[in-house]
Amino acid sequence: MSTRSKKKHIDATESGELDMTPMIDIVFNLLIFFMVITDLTQKDIVELTLPIAYMAQSDEDNDPDDRMILNVDRFGQIKWRGQNRTLGELSAILAQQKLLYAAQMKRKNKPAYEQFAGGKATKLYVLLRADKDTPWQHVQWLMTIMAEQKYYKLQFATAKFKKGLDKHGWAEGEQDVLGGVDQDTYNALKKKREGQ
Numbered sequence: 001m002s003t004r005s006k007k008k009h010i011d012a013t014e015s016g017e018l019d020m021t022p023m024i025d026i027v028f029n030l031l032i033f034f035m036v037i038t039d040l041t042q043k044d045i046v047e048l049t050l051p052i053a054y055m056a057q058s059d060e061d062n063d064p065d066d067r068m069i070l071n072v073d074r075f076g077q078i079k080w081r082g083q084n085r086t087l088g089e090l091s092a093i094l095a096q097q098k099l100l101y102a103a104q105m106k107r108k109n110k111p112a113y114e115q116f117a118g119g120k121a122t123k124l125y126v127l128l129r130a131d132k133d134t135p136w137q138h139v140q141w142l143m144t145i146m147a148e149q150k151y152y153k154l155q156f157a158t159a160k161f162k163k164g165l166d167k168h169g170w171a172e173g174e175q176d177v178l179g180g181v182d183q184d185t186y187n188a189l190k191k192k193r194e195g196q
Contacts (some may be wrong), residue, residue, distance in 0.1 A: 125153030
């Protein structure tokens with residue numbers, strides 16, 4: 001190192017100045033990282049009208065790493081991570097996700113499979129978000145493919161019932177669901193509507 005560069009280095013440190021270039025680089029890298037991560041998590045959720053369930057429970061206690069999310073729109077189109085998928089593609093995706101999950105659990109020293117009478121099944125579960133107008137046949141096909149791939153844990157996403165009745169005595173937003181009222185109240189409201 002020449003005396004001139006030594007002097008320049010000493011002068012910069014003595015004056016208390018810092019080179020902010022590396023700090024700016026780190027901040028921009030963090031910003032890009034969080035933008036990419038946010039985008040990936042949003043691709044799992046598709047805008048659907050979920051069926052209403054009176055006894056719906058939130059899954060806040062479940063680890064997001066232990067599940068994959070599948071969406072089925074009202075036309076039966078399967079969407080995974082924002083992309084339309086066929087049943088054949090879904091079978092390959094389930095097989096791949098099972099292997100990735102097993103590798104992830106191995107790194108964490110946790111079991112990835114559960115034993116049962118007929119063999120073993122993955123602990124990875126599927127959160128199925130099906131539109132309330134999706135024909136049941138499409139959901140049945142998905143469940144068949146899941147069983148073939150040894151996925152036996154399935155959760156159905158539902159909307160929580162908003163308590164209250166509209167001016168006609170129906171559950172808010174739904175005219176064909178029993179929710180928010182007990183059977184006796186529902187029957188009384190039904191008789192009252194039929195009598196009008």
